[in-house]
Every structure is written in structure tokens, then in C-alpha cells.
Amino acid sequence: MMNFLPIIYDDEILFSVISRYKQMCGMVSKQALEEDLFNQRRNMNTSVLFPQEINTLVQNFPPNSQVTVREVIINQTLYPFYTAFLSEQRSEEIYRGMAKGHGKGFVNLLGIAGSKIKTNDLLKFCPSCLHDDMEHLGESYWRRLHQIPGALYCIKHQVSLRNSKIIITDSRVDFYCADEDVCPDQNEENIYPPIIQDLNLTYIRNASFLLSENQKRKDLTFIINFYIDQLREKGFASKVGSVYIKELLEAFVQFYPSQYLELMQSSIDVDKETNWVRLFIRNNNKNRSPLRHLLFMQFLGIDVKELFEVETVTGKQTIQHERAPHLELDKKRKEWLKLIQDNLGASRSKLKNIGKALHTWLYVNDRPWYDKVTPIEIVKRKRKESIDWEKRDNECLLLANKAVEMLMKKEGKPIRIIPSNIRRVIGVRRWFHHKKLVKTGKYLKEITEDLESYRIRKINWAIDELKQQEGSITVYKIQLYAGFGGSNRESKQLIEKVLIKVDLLKENQ
Ligand SMILES: [Zn+2]
Numbered sequence: 347m348m349n350f351l352p353i354i355y356d357d358e359i360l361f362s363v364i365s366r367y368k369q370m371c372g373m374v375s376k377q378a379l380e381e382d383l384f385n386q387r388r389n390m391n392t393s394v395l396f397p398q399e400i401n402t403l404v405q406n407f408p409p410n411s412q413v414t415v416r417e418v419i420i421n422q423t424l425y426p427f428y429t430a431f432l433s434e435q436r437s438e439e440i441y442r443g444m445a446k447g448h449g450k451g452f453v454n455l456l457g458i459a460g461s462k463i464k465t466n467d468l469l470k471f472c473p474s475c476l477h478d479d480m481e482h483l484g485e486s487y488w489r490r491l492h493q494i495p496g497a498l499y500c501i502k503h504q505v506s507l508r509n510s511k512i513i514i515t516d517s518r519v520d521f522y523c524a525d526e527d528v529c530p531d532q533n534e535e536n537i538y539p540p541i542i543q544d545l546n547l548t549y550i551r552n553a554s555f556l557l558s559e560n561q562k563r564k565d566l567t568f569i570i571n572f573y574i575d576q577l578r579e580k581g582f583a584s585k586v587g588s589v590y591i592k593e594l595l596e597a598f599v600q601f602y603p604s605q606y607l608e609l610m611q612s613s614i615d616v617d618k619e620t621n622w623v624r625l626f627i628r629n630n631n632k633n634r635s636p637l638r639h640l641l642f643m644q645f646l647g648i649d650v651k652e653l654f655e656v657e658t659v660t661g662k663q664t665i666q667h668e669r670a671p672h673l674e675l676d677k678k679r680k681e682w683l684k685l686i687q688d689n690l691g692a693s694r695s696k697l698k699n700i701g702k703a704l705h706t707w708l709y710v711n712d713r714p715w716y717d718k719v720t721p722i723e724i725v726k727r728k729r730k731e732s733i734d735w736e737k738r739d740n741e742c743l744l745l746a747n748k749a750v751e752m753l754m755k756k757e758g759k760p761i762r763i764i765p766s767n768i769r770r771v772i773g774v775r776r777w778f779h780h781k782k783l784v785k786t787g788k789y790l791k792e793i794t795e796d797l798e799s800y801r802i803r804k805i806n807w808a809i810d811e812l813k814q815q816e817g818s819i820t821v822y823k824i825q826l827y828a829g830f831g832g833s834n835r836e837s838k839q840l841i842e843k844v845l846i847k848v849d850l851l852k853e854n855q
Contacts, residue, residue: 348382351411355487357558360422361394362488365521376520382406394514395424395465395493396456399447419444420561427494428456430556431639434563457633462622463495463611468509471529472500479524486524494553496610496637498538498546501554508532542606545644549610552640552650562654569639570629571661572653576646577627585710587662589627598623601645612641675712682708683719694720735782742786745772750793759829760803763795801837804828805844821845 352366364383373379380386384402397403404415419425419441429437443452458465470492479486491497492507499506511528513519522528538546564572577583582594595616599607607613614621626634626642643650685701686692697720698705708716749771753761761767768790769778779787795803808827812819821841830837 347406348408351407351413354413354422355483357490358422358487359395359424359490359493360397360400360418361521362524363422365523366485366487368521369523379521393452394469394512394519396428396444396452397423398444398449398452401445402447415445422490424490424493424557426560427490427553427557427636428458429563430560430636431566431569431634432457432563433565437563458635461633461635463635463637465495465514466493466509467513467515469493469512469514469524470497470507471510471524472503472505472507473529473531474503474505475500476524476526476529480526486529488524490557491550491554494550494557495635496546496640497550497553498609499543499550501547501550504543504547506537538609539603539605541603542609545602545606548644549640552644553636555650556636556640560651560654564653566631566634567629567661568659569653570627571659572656573627573642573646574661575659576648580646585663587660591624595621595623598645602641610637610641612638678704678707679712679715682716686720692721694722739783739785742778742783743789745774746778746786746789746793748772760800760807762800763793765790765794768793798840801828801830801840802844804830805841806848809844809848819845 348367349371350367352363352370354363364379368379383406384399385406400415400418404411404413404418407413423444425441425444429440432440440455442448443455448455454460469488471486471488472492475489475492476486492500497507508529510524511530512522574583574587574589577589577594578585578587581590582597583589595614599614599616604613612622614623618624622638623642625632626638640650643653681704682701685697685704689697689700692700746768749768750763752771753763753767765779769775772778779790781787805824805828808824809819812823812827817823821838824841824845825834825837828837828841
């Protein structure tokens, strides 16, 4: 039984409360203390961050104490952080382990034994918190938020956390208060670049939400589906939810500097099949560190709160067509059949062009039906058909006309009017120059812009553009703007010629 219970400070870890009790009582022997608190000499692992047998401890609190087992686990341990992304059931199992005692396998239960994310070897502290505490409380204490894996900063003072001398990975560790003896004044300034500070402060804010506010739990499947939804929304997954892994990985390593990923024990090799991001979004039952959940969500620009507030998720959609409401499905099917009827003989790609939105919808939501009813391209038979060349010539001429019109109207730097550019606008290949397309061929020949005309057009455009800007219009500026390069004598002369012409025109107006 304890004689009294020290005031428990905000966000104080249980180890710290016990350490202060020990100091206040002037107890020297750790064994005697543990007998008082846990009714036994515990040479089994007394974990600083993951204490067990809290039931016994709370029973040994002084009779007037109001503190419950639940309060100790929720407020004085890292339980809320480490179980945040585990199922309700698993969280409860861990909770029971902490309350009743689970023994040596407890770290396995938590999922941190085999985890790539190691806890810090030493307790961490913030020098400013230490200083403030000493001033206001006359003592200091160990804070939970500082012990979170990946926490590099104190959120309150925005200074980097320091290592104390207290080794927590040693199970024989004694109880030490946070004071100047074990928290050396290292006088280092903030040792990380500003971008890392920003990233890490966001990380800690999210971690703090898990630690101090969140009580909700979601199953892993729900979480993965939530990720798929978010990836889809951000363009990293298709409508049905297959992830564009290459793009995703590239964006990820662009978002996080490699130094930061290293500090967070989460470096990735984009090319490696087994890099953690790849494995992370797969629906396997592997344990995922809360640190990586937070990293991943931060990358997606999601506040961790969102995950716990969302009620429904979609995830991958394997049986899509069953999800579409029947009325809408019927309507779309009818529309598509009519479109096929109205364009008999049209290829798939042509039908797609005619009814783009409809095509996309059916392709995604009703693929088997789409495949059944939509004619397959029969290229060979088409070629054998006799072709009405005159009709085709007229059609092509019209297309070419339109394309030229579009090219001339196009904003930005002028594009030269030549057959290849015209073909590009229409989206046709070289068959466009078939010798039987007489009128089209003639038109293409006539309309082709010679180099000098094209250059003059570019110069005129550059002059117009430069007029919109401040400063004088010089030959050199026009040269650069039109993309001629600065040392081309021929183009220089041409520009001068155009300038004179423009000025003359002005005088005449
Ligand atoms: Zn601080």
C-alpha cells in the first residue's frame, strides 16, 4: 500500500509518477518499492512505457484515491497511441494485459516486438519544459507525448527533444525523476532543417490526438478501404480501386525528404517489391505501426481525426455493376444500344468518342454487358469494302479545313500550318495523304505555310504579347519570345522588317 499518491501531472507517464513517489518517500530500494506497489519482487520485465498489473497497483493506491485503472491506462500510458489502429477486440486484449498482467509476451501482443519501428532507447525530454516545470512546480516529470516514436519536437515549445540518461530498454532500470541530473543541459539548438520541423510538428499533433482525445477504433479492413478511397480521390487509384503504385511511390518520396524518412525509421526504396508503402496498402493482416499510419495519412493530406469520424468506406470495387442502381443502369444501357444503332458499323473507339461519358460509365460499372453488346472492331473486313473515295475526299477536306481553322485560332505561340500538324489535330495517320484523296491533297499543299510566313506570324504574335507587358519592345526581346534564339542574323533582319511594317501601318491609321 502506498502512503499517499503524488498529484499526477498532465500527460505524465506512470513511470514518472512512481519515480516521484519514490523520491518523496526517500525510498532507496527498488525491490521494496515494487513490493509496496505490486505486491511482489518483480524481476520480470518492468517496462517503462508498457507497464502491466495496473489492477494491483491501483489497489495499492491510498484508500482516499479516486484514480481508476482505466484512467491510469488511458492517461498515463502509451496505450491509446499503440492501439489506435487496432481493432476493438485487440485493443481490449491489450488493455486486459496491462490491467491484469500478461507477462513476457506482452510486446508481441502490442505488435512492437517484430516491428521495424523501435522505441527510443532513452527517455526523452524538452529542456524548456524542464526549465518551466522547475520554476512553476519545483520539480519536473516525464511526458508521454515526448516518448512517442518519431517525436522529434516538443509541441508546446517547438524545440527539439533531447535524450536523457535513462535507458528504458534495460528492464533493470530504476525509477528516476526528470531532473537536471539525468536531463543534461546539452545546449544544442534545433538540429533539424525547418521542413523537417514542420512535418514533424504535424505528425506530433496527430499523435497527440490519438493519445489524448481519440477513443474510437476501426478494423484494419475499414482502414485499408479508407485509404483506397482517399487514394482514389487523389488520383492514385482507379475507380475500382487498383492503386497506381508507381505514381504513389514517386509522390511519396517527393513529399517526404529522405532524411526525414530515415529519422522516422521509414526509409523506402521505390524499386523494392517489399518497401513498406507497397505492403502497407495491401489488405494483409500484417501489423502496421501507428507511426506509419500517421506518416501515410499526413502524406495524403488527411487529418487523422477524419479516419475515426468517417462512418462508411468503399474500398476496392470488384462487383461494380451490382452497385449501380437498376433504373440508372437500364437507362444507360438503352442509351448505349441506341447509340450503336444510330452509328451502325462504327468501331468501338468511334462509339467511345461519340458517347464519351456514357461509354466511361458503362465501361466501369457494367463491363461484361458492354463487352457483349458492343461491336468489336473488324479492321480487315472494312479494308476489303469498296471505298467511296469521292465521299471520303470531301469528308477529309472538311476535316482539314476545320483543323486549320483551329490551329489559327489557338492561343499561345503560333503553330506552323503543315500537314503533320493538321493530321495531329484531326488525329489521323499518314493514310490522310492517300493519292485518291485528290481535293484534300491539293488543299494541304496550298495551305502549307512556308517558313518565312510562319516566322512573320510568330513575330507578330510576339509583338502583340510584348505590348501587354511593361517595357520597350526590342528586336532582341522579340527574338527570344518567338523562340528564334539570340544570335540568328536572318531572323533579326526579318524582325526589323516586320517592325517597320507595323510602324508604317500605325502611321497610316
Ligand atoms: Zn517543451
